[in-house]
Amino acid sequence: MTxxxxxxxxxxxxxxxxxxxxxxxxxxxxxxxxxxxPAETLERVQAAMRELGYVPNRWARALKTNKTMTxxxxxxxxxxxxxxxxxxxxxxxxxxxxxxxxxxxxDGAAEREQRxxxxxxxxxxxxxxxxxxxxxxxxxxxxxDAGIGVVRIESSKKKVGxxxxxxxxxxxxxxxxxxxxxxxxxxxxxxxxxxxxxGPQEGRLNGYEAALLEAGRKPLIVADEAFNEEGxxxxxxxxxxxxxxxxxxxxxxxxxxxxxxxxxxxxxxxxPGDVAIAGFDDIFAARLVTPALTTISQFQHDLGTTAAGVxxxxxxxxxxxPGTSQAMPFRLIERSxx
Amino acid sequence: MTxxxxxxxxxxxxxxxxxxxxxxxxxxxxxxxxxxxPAETLERVQAAMRELGYVPNRWARALKTNKTMTxxxxxxxxxxxxxxxxxxxxxxxxxxxxxxxxxxxxDGAAEREQRxxxxxxxxxxxxxxxxxxxxxxxxxxxxxDAGIGVVRIESSKKKVGxxxxxxxxxxxxxxxxxxxxxxxxxxxxxxxxxxxxxGPQEGRLNGYEAALLEAGRKPLIVADEAFNEEGxxxxxxxxxxxxxxxxxxxxxxxxxxxxxxxxxxxxxxxxPGDVAIAGFDDIFAARLVTPALTTISQFQHDLGTTAAGVxxxxxxxxxxxPGTSQAMPFRLIERSxx
Numbered sequence: 008m009t010x011x012x013x014x015x016x017x018x019x020x021x022x023x024x025x026x027x028x029x030x031x032x033x034x035x036x037x038x039x040x041x042x043x044x045p046a047e048t049l050e051r052v053q054a055a056m057r058e059l060g061y062v063p064n065r066w067a068r069a070l071k072t073n074k075t076m077t078x079x080x081x082x083x084x085x086x087x088x089x090x091x092x093x094x095x096x097x098x099x100x101x102x103x104x105x106x107x108x109x110x111x112x113x114d115g116a117a118e119r120e121q122r123x124x125x126x127x128x129x130x131x132x133x134x135x136x137x138x139x140x141x142x143x144x145x146x147x148x149x150x151x152d153a154g155i156g157v158v159r160i161e162s163s164k165k166k167v168g169x170x171x172x173x174x175x176x177x178x179x180x181x182x183x184x185x186x187x188x189x190x191x192x193x194x195x196x197x198x199x200x201x202x203x204x205x206g207p208q209e210g211r212l213n214g215y216e217a218a219l220l221e222a223g224r225k226p227l228i229v230a231d232e233a234f235n236e237e238g239x240x241x242x243x244x245x246x247x248x249x250x251x252x253x254x255x256x257x258x259x260x261x262x263x264x265x266x267x268x269x270x271x272x273x274x275x276x277x278x279p280g281d282v283a284i285a286g287f288d289d290i291f292a293a294r295l296v297t298p299a300l301t302t303i304s305q306f307q308h309d310l311g312t313t314a315a316g317v318x319x320x321x322x323x324x325x326x327x328x329p330g331t332s333q334a335m336p337f338r339l340i341e342r343s344x345x
Numbered sequence: 346m347t348x349x350x351x352x353x354x355x356x357x358x359x360x361x362x363x364x365x366x367x368x369x370x371x372x373x374x375x376x377x378x379x380x381x382x383p384a385e386t387l388e389r390v391q392a393a394m395r396e397l398g399y400v401p402n403r404w405a406r407a408l409k410t411n412k413t414m415t416x417x418x419x420x421x422x423x424x425x426x427x428x429x430x431x432x433x434x435x436x437x438x439x440x441x442x443x444x445x446x447x448x449x450x451x452d453g454a455a456e457r458e459q460r461x462x463x464x465x466x467x468x469x470x471x472x473x474x475x476x477x478x479x480x481x482x483x484x485x486x487x488x489x490d491a492g493i494g495v496v497r498i499e500s501s502k503k504k505v506g507x508x509x510x511x512x513x514x515x516x517x518x519x520x521x522x523x524x525x526x527x528x529x530x531x532x533x534x535x536x537x538x539x540x541x542x543x544g545p546q547e548g549r550l551n552g553y554e555a556a557l558l559e560a561g562r563k564p565l566i567v568a569d570e571a572f573n574e575e576g577x578x579x580x581x582x583x584x585x586x587x588x589x590x591x592x593x594x595x596x597x598x599x600x601x602x603x604x605x606x607x608x609x610x611x612x613x614x615x616x617p618g619d620v621a622i623a624g625f626d627d628i629f630a631a632r633l634v635t636p637a638l639t640t641i642s643q644f645q646h647d648l649g650t651t652a653a654g655v656x657x658x659x660x661x662x663x664x665x666x667p668g669t670s671q672a673m674p675f676r677l678i679e680r681s682x683x
Contacts, residue, residue: 079447107460
């Protein structure tokens with residue numbers, strides 16, 4: 008695959024048209040104090056740039072300044088509405104600071120997360136806010152060594168290590184425990200959980216199990232490889248086929264819960280009359296389904312704004328260790344599905 | 346804002362450790378035929394790279410090759426589920442060709458769309474697939490001049506011009522006409538439209554108006570600046586306050602239709618008994634709401650895949666004019682909201 012590209016307009020072209028030296032053009036581009044450049048010269052250079060359509064080559068500039076003014080938001084599933092919300096929160100903070108934000112979708116797959124690391128090492132971004140399913144803190148050392156800021160959004164408290172990696176976490180185990188205890192209090196007898204694989208699953212499973220065991224109940228878990236509505240649909244079908252059908256389902260995220268609701272409808276089961284269903288995330292659709300879905304809000308927009316703030320702070324302070332870890336709030340939102 | 350970055354490992358470091366010349370390292374990196382490099386030398390260079398954690402600097406490489414192996418997907422509203430679908434379709438095609446995809450959210454705002462142009466001119470991407478609300482074809486000339494491939498997703502047929510800008514379009518006017526004629530056939534007497542501002546609005550409005558006028562009816566349009574559920578909610582409230590309340594609403598997208606459904610619920614109006622509601626896009630949530638939403642599918646996943654294919658073709662063939670324009674399919678999806 009080869010592409011012939013026309014030659015870009017260079018500083019030399021600008022210098023020639025403005026009848027100044029290339030050093031002067033470079034001085035103008037560097038944003039040097041105007042006291043160093045006669046106003047008339049400045050205008051002539053700017054006019055030449057306009058005329059030629061000159062755009063400073065950010066590769067070349069970035070090689071010198073090591074700054075891209077671009078931040079990455081890395082998410083496992085852009086089709087899960089949780090992440091667009093997070094992104095927009097991040098974008099609002101980045102905007103104020105003059106940074107562009109680009110989004111990268113990894114499917115939570117090890118190979119794609121690794122590829123992102125290499126991609127970012129090639130000097131594309133100044134920093135990253137990410138939800139990573141497979142990378143561990145040590146994997147980020149090449150980035151932090153290269154001065155790239157890293158903020159991770161995590162599902163459990165992370166030990167603060169020597170690397171300058173900052174963590175925002177929502178205690179998923181505590182949140183899942185809260186949903187489960189709430190279902191127990193509501194009088195449900197057989198509370199099952201639908202889970203995906205990887206990502207924040209483990210904390211949510213642990214919280215569910217601990218709350219059931221604490222109440223002297225036996226956990227009942229069905230996992231599906233897809234952490235989305237299809238996975239939820241399939242897992243719920245399995246549960247509904249049991250002779251001792253559960254009367255409540257806690258799904259590991261709202262997409263799975265919505266899939267479980269569709270499976271209930273198809274099986275002729277009323278929600279919550281025959282089976283109560285609760286989710287996790289409070290995506291926009293959780294309010295839309297009928298009945299509206301009980302769930303855990305992670306305040307994803309605020310989470311994105313806070314994450315960008317921590318990253319920008321880090322970029323300003325310089326990228327020296329140690330990392331930080333900060334708990335973020337969650338809340339049980341009770342609606343009519345339970 | 347200053348950040349001190351540690352020095353990157355360079356080709357010179359690799360050359361020193363491997364006891365070869367820098368030219369040899371460069372030859373290895375260029376992917377030169379192995380016949381030019383003794384196997385033993387190749388291994389020594391590769392071992393040195395591994396040991397030093399050397400990553401080829403893509404800036405530097407891009408300056409030489411003018412290739413980034415990255416495509417941009419530019420969307421007006423990443424929180425509208427239509428776009429994540431489009432993105433994933435695009436990503437599946439890009440993956441096969443070894444390209445990374447980054448996403449950029451513009452809010453459909455002129456300033457952000459313009460900023461994207463400058464950003465991409467700084468050499469970040471080889472090509473772009475985008476839904477642009479404010480840019481015109483001539484605005485892309487700097488990109489096509491720089492050899493950057495441009496595929497636009499449009500809401501009406503575009504004249505093919507001399508610039509190598511490719512267009513995929515869905516005939517929004519025809520699609521909106523189809524929804525409106527369908528509502529007329531279903532016996533609704535007073536069919537209103539809820540619209541946002543900008544973007545694909547115009548074609549949808551024209552199609553609605555033409556179909557009503559053709560049937561000897563008077564159009565009734567309420568616009569809101571927000572092309573989302575909040576805008577739809579507010580616009581529907583205005584319609585419900587009219588003494589001659591409409592008995593059917595065609596919303597310019599599904600997000601607005603879902604907002605209108607919420608407004609109907611709040612006003613104590615049954616859907617479709619008191620007011621029928623139809624949307625446009627067939628986002629995932631359209632199936633989830635109760636009653637499920639009648640809408641127009643644009644097959645967004647396939648659209649994304651096709652768009653990436655057109656772009657990759659363009660990159661392979663070289664970026665010479667003229668542009669192309671290709672109609673994409675749509676379909677009315679009848680559900681229970683009408």
